[in-house]
Amino acid sequence: MSNQTVFITDADSESGKALIAKFSSSGANLLLNSLRNSSDWAHELNALKSNGAKAFVANVNLCSSQELAAMLDAADTEIGAIDVMIHNQSVSRRASVESCEESSFFEVMQSNAKSAFFCTQTVGKRMAARGSGSIIYVSSIHSEKPTGSAFLYSASQGAVKMLAHEAALFLGRQGIRVNVIELGPVEGTGASFSSEISGLYDNYQYKVPSGSLGTYEDLAELSYFLSQDEARYVNGADIRLDGGFLMHYMDFRMKKPAVGEEPTP
Numbered sequence: 001m002s003n004q005t006v007f008i009t010d011a012d013s014e015s016g017k018a019l020i021a022k023f024s025s026s027g028a029n030l031l032l033n034s035l036r037n038s039s040d041w042a043h044e045l046n047a048l049k050s051n052g053a054k055a056f057v058a059n060v061n062l063c064s065s066q067e068l069a070a071m072l073d074a075a076d077t078e079i080g081a082i083d084v085m086i087h088n089q090s091v092s093r094r095a096s097v098e099s100c101e102e103s104s105f106f107e108v109m110q111s112n113a114k115s116a117f118f119c120t121q122t123v124g125k126r127m128a129a130r131g132s133g134s135i136i137y138v139s140s141i142h143s144e145k146p147t148g149s150a151f152l153y154s155a156s157q158g159a160v161k162m163l164a165h166e167a168a169l170f171l172g173r174q175g176i177r178v179n180v181i182e183l184g185p186v187e188g189t190g191a192s193f194s195s196e197i198s199g200l201y202d203n204y205q206y207k208v209p210s211g212s213l214g215t216y217e218d219l220a221e222l223s224y225f226l227s228q229d230e231a232r233y234v235n236g237a238d239i240r241l242d243g244g245f246l247m248h249y250m251d252f253r254m255k256k257p258a259v260g261e262e263p264t265p
Contacts, residue, residue: 001028002052004083005075006227007123008032009062009115015138016087021043022224029054029079031071033062054079062064062089062115068122068190081130084227085123088118088138089161092153105174107164112156113163120167120178128174132228135171135178138219141242143182148198161238168236177235179226184242186214203256208243211255 006023010212011032012015024030030053038057048055060067072082091103091111116137127133142150143157160258161180168178185204205213222241225231240246 001026003080005029006078006084006086006239007030007031007082008086008088010088010117012036012229015216015219018220019086019088019223021178022217022220024048024051024053027052029078031055031075031082032057036057063110063118065118065122069116072122072126072229081126082123082133083085084134084136085119086136086138087119089115090138090140092150094150097151100152108152108156114158116160120163124167124171124176127176128171131175135167135176136223136226137180139180139182141184141210141240141246145246153170164199165236172235177231179234179236180238181219181222182238182240182242183219184240184245186216186218206256207247207248209248209255210243214241214243
């Protein structure tokens with residue numbers, strides 16, 4: 001991906017770090033939105049330069065078209081126009097429909113869904129002017145499957161999914177591919193959705209048919225494929241990346257380690 005520029009939101013997250021590692025190793029230039037100051041990225045930026053990649057770090061409000069536009073203008077000058085946007089927002093708060101506070105509702109919806117709209121609109125216009133681009137939303141299996149503990153997360157990711165479908169229809173006419181990755185549990189994440197009313201995440205690490213959880217590196221590999229010309233005919237797709245987790249329905253058939261074996265991480 002030499003001379004191509006990839007915009008990654010939530011660059012500070014574990015998923016963001018995996019995406020950065022994958023795309024920088026391919027020679028892509030990176031526009032990273034981060035909660036940290038650019039000076040705090042000194043070590044990472046040096047590592048990126050060693051891979052031959054340029055990077056531009058910003059800290060903007062993703063729900064502000066003005067701030068986004070100013071960031072893109074500055075990045076255009078330093079590292080080039082955006083070829084790939086990866087919207088990677090996944091704020092979650094434990095809340096029920098009955099007792100959710102209004103402040104929590106707006107916080108999650110703004111971070112996950114509203115930011116997706118403004119990023120899509122602002123970046124999409126620029127991609128459309130050039131007649132090409134790839135937009136990837138890192139969403140969740142909970143865009144269609146309730147968590148039983150964090151309805152706001154599910155609702156926000158459901159909104160992102162429909163936004164992606166509408167964007168794929170419209171922006172696809174301008175040569176832009178828009179796709180969703182519905183991420184399931186990976187190493188270290190499933191406990192976030194433990195629930196008193198749903199057993200979906202009880203022993204979640206054994207509910208992947210292979211008995212082995214994925215990692216954020218798997219997410220990065222799929223994102224990389226979707227950004228390439230080899231994926232030119234993939235548009236408007238919801239790709240479930242969960243190792244078959246949602247197909248599980250019989251606890252006694254779980255692939256648990258035998259007595260004396262080390263448990264799956």
